[in-house]
Amino acid sequence: MEFLAASLLELITQTSTNLPPDVREAMGLAANVETPGTQSAQALDIILSNVDMAVDDEAPICQDTGMPTFFVHTPVGVNQIRLRKAIQEAVAEATRRGKLRPNSVDSITGRNSGNNLGDETPVIHFEQWEEDGIEVKLILKGGGCENKNIQYSVPCTLDHLGRADRNLEGVRKCILHSVWQAQGQGCAPGAVGVCIGSDRAHGYELAKRQLLRTLDDVNPSPELAKLESEIMEEANRLGVGAMGFGGKASLIGCKITAANRLPASFFVSVAYDCWAFRRLGVRLDAGNGAITEWLYRDPSRPIERMARGEGFPLTGREVILTPPLTEAQMRELKVGDMVLINGDLFTGRDNVHAYLMKNAPPVNLNGAALYHCGPVMLKEGDQWRVKAAGPTTSIREEPYQADVIKRYGVRAVIGKGGMGPRTLAALQEFGAVYLNGIGGAAQYYARTMEEVKGVHLMEFGIPEAMWHIRVRNFAAIVTMDAHGNSLHADVEKSTGAVLSALQKA
Numbered sequence: 066m067e068f069l070a071a072s073l074l075e076l077i078t079q080t081s082t083n084l085p086p087d088v089r090e091a092m093g094l095a096a097n098v099e100t101p102g103t104q105s106a107q108a109l110d111i112i113l114s115n116v117d118m119a120v121d122d123e124a125p126i127c128q129d130t131g132m133p134t135f136f137v138h139t140p141v142g143v144n145q146i147r148l149r150k151a152i153q154e155a156v157a158e159a160t161r162r163g164k165l166r167p168n169s170v171d172s173i174t175g176r177n178s179g180n181n182l183g184d185e186t187p188v189i190h191f192e193q194w195e196e197d198g199i200e201v202k203l204i205l206k207g208g209g210c211e212n213k214n215i216q217y218s219v220p221c222t223l224d225h226l227g228r229a230d231r232n233l234e235g236v237r238k239c240i241l242h243s244v245w246q247a248q249g250q251g252c253a254p255g256a257v258g259v260c261i262g263s264d265r266a267h268g269y270e271l272a273k274r275q276l277l278r279t280l281d282d283v284n285p286s287p288e289l290a291k292l293e294s295e296i297m298e299e300a301n302r303l304g305v306g307a308m309g310f311g312g313k314a315s316l317i318g319c320k321i322t323a324a325n326r327l328p329a330s331f332f333v334s335v336a337y338d339c340w341a342f343r344r345l346g347v348r349l350d351a352g353n354g355a356i357t358e359w360l361y362r363d364p365s366r367p368i369e370r371m372a373r374g375e376g377f378p379l380t381g382r383e384v385i386l387t388p389p390l391t392e393a394q395m396r397e398l399k400v401g402d403m404v405l406i407n408g409d410l411f412t413g414r415d416n417v418h419a420y421l422m423k424n425a426p427p428v429n430l431n432g433a434a435l436y437h438c439g440p441v442m443l444k445e446g447d448q449w450r451v452k453a454a455g456p457t458t459s460i461r462e463e464p465y466q467a468d469v470i471k472r473y474g475v476r477a478v479i480g481k482g483g484m485g486p487r488t489l490a491a492l493q494e495f496g497a498v499y500l501n502g503i504g505g506a507a508q509y510y511a512r513t514m515e516e517v518k519g520v521h522l523m524e525f526g527i528p529e530a531m532w533h534i535r536v537r538n539f540a541a542i543v544t545m546d547a548h549g550n551s552l553h554a555d556v557e558k559s560t561g562a563v564l565s566a567l568q569k570a
């Protein structure tokens with residue numbers, strides 16, 4: 066198996082850095098239906114540019130490279146123990162090269178292993194088959210969209226949709242609800258893999274396996290094909306839009322399977338994947354491990370460019386923010402304003418927020434812009450280099466954010482997906498804003514980062530440490546202001562009204 070290590074490393078690298086053609090096509094269509102000049106259209110422009118940048122630099126499309134999940138078929142006689150070890154070694158090497166973010170955290174101690182290896186990580190599903198070669202498929206699905214997976218036990222009552230019964234109409238309601246509840250937190254426009262039936266654990270696994278289907282395939286079951294197409298049409302009438310900004314493109318794929326269930330149980334399990342839908346595969350020679358065929362992509366075809374025009378054109382109407390920020394500056398901003406940050410940011414996510422509840426910050430946060438971000442960083446000599454650095458889902462910090470703003474004087478919180486009522490009240494009381502970055506645009510944001518000036522709380526691991534970064538032209542949109550306005554609350558309300566109308570349809 067002299068080529069096995071290189072083949073697996075190439076599979077991981079391509080999956081992390083090169084969006085598959087079917088997803089590119091779906092994202093191109095999504096961008097075409099969006100109304101030019103809207104916030105959703107601006108977000109899609111940044112996303113499309115980001116996809117190109119990732120290929121150009123062979124760098125992660127999104128900084129959250131997720132829980133690497135492998136689906137492997139082997140002929141009878143192939144040593145799966147050796148193959149597992151080779152996959153683990155390739156994952157560690159890809160992490161060392163900055164193609165994967167170190168994402169494996171001990172659930173008891175909180176320690177990040179640093180190489181993506183640990184108990185049950187990466188996830189590897191083996192099956193035997195009667196073909197000659199080995200097939201390895203890989204999905205990289207980040208935490209933001211993973212957190213929006215949802216499982217329904219029907220009959221149940223759903224927001225805006227009423228009762229969901231144990232039939233395909235009930236399933237339809239559950240799937241529409243799953244898209245609605247994700248809003249922008251899973252980096253819409255997304256795709257859903259669905260399993261009707263099975264038990265709780267296997268149902269989720271089968272739902273995730275639906276994401277192995279290409280977005281343009283047609284379900285062999287006429288009933289499920291019809292349901293998939295109905296969901297695509299109806300979900301894209303909801304108005305969630307890219308990043309939950311409100312807009313026409315909310316879903317790029319819906320793939321449904323059914324499995325037998327227990328008489329007492331009826332689960333509808335939904336795996337929500339984001340626009341950064343990273344999934345590729347290879348066939349390997351079972352003798353030497355060389356790649357004999359790529360799945361989902363044709364390496365002989367040139368990679369099409371995604372960006373339209375200049376990518377993200379500046380209009381001159383953007384508000385320039387240069388931290389430290391003042392209360393008066395923040396109170397001038399309103400929902401919908403586009404800002405460009407020049408100067409210093411501090412990153413801080415789950416561990417940092419929990420830490421700040423009991424400890425003073427290691428830096429002065431008065432007037433600061435606090436970025437919810439877990440970057441991919443590589444050390445070159447004495448200097449850290451940003452490899453990928455898009456925003457993470459902010460709502461996780463809702464229990465802490467109001468206190469952090471109040472205690473330490475943070476003036477701008479940057480993340481994605483928006484925050485809740487406690488944070489909104491704190492923004493209003495203390496004079497601060499929430500800025501929504503473009504989720505998954507890790508390369509776009511990495512290019513705005515001119516210098517890593519320092520790092521604190523490194524004991525939390527690279528994604529969770531507090532990074533001090535100097536940025537230029539870091540673009541974001543004010544989606545929660547100091548006047549009590551929240552675009553997220555507005556879009557949730559308006560999309561909820563559409564959902565109610567779909568119930569009656």
Ligand code: SF4
Pocket residue numbers: 127128129130206207208209210211250251252339340341455456457458504505506
């Ligand atoms: S695009 Fe968004 S949801 Fe997807 S992995 Fe990246 S941050 Fe997470």
